[in-house]
Amino acid sequence: MSEYGTERAINELKAIFDCQWRNGLLPQIRFAPEGHGYRPDAGDWGVTPEISGPTPLRTSGITQPPIMGLCAYEVFKRIGEEAQNRYAADFTAMCTSLERYHHWLLTERDPWGDSLALCLHPWETGTDNSPPSTRLSRALALT
Numbered sequence: 001m002s003e004y005g006t007e008r009a010i011n012e013l014k015a016i017f018d019c020q021w022r023n024g025l026l027p028q029i030r031f032a033p034e035g036h037g038y039r040p041d042a043g044d045w046g047v048t049p050e051i052s053g054p055t056p057l058r059t060s061g062i063t064q065p066p067i068m069g070l071c072a073y074e075v076f077k078r079i080g081e082e083a084q085n086r087y088a089a090d091f092t093a094m095c096t097s098l099e100r101y102h103h104w105l106l107t108e109r110d111p112w113g114d115s116l117a118l119c120l121h122p123w124e125t126g127t128d129n130s131p132p133s134t135r136l137s138r139a140l141a142l143t
Helices: 003-018 068-078 081-086 088-108 131-142
Strands: none
């Protein structure tokens, strides 16, 4: 991985974890402060600092499939030993954030205690605006 690719990957991971909620949720969407016309925007979600805790950017109120541990591991594995040593503190912080996220999933999203996190919104499956997800979103909106 080139140095530019390494820094970009590390910065993206850090930006994701920087917007982690106080309760451990890793939000699906982080909104740019000036907005870019993306809908639903931050105001549509209604997430305030009272709900999320302090984050550098406003966020949605839903999460993604719990693959961030795998993502961080893949970056760590590919950047080489020198970069692994240089970014060791960042990866240690990510591990702490991942523990908080997984704790949140198992306490807030596992109502039956069977270690299976449930999705509350179709976009949390990672399929976002795919045709089946869009149909389900429309059906839920009609109820």
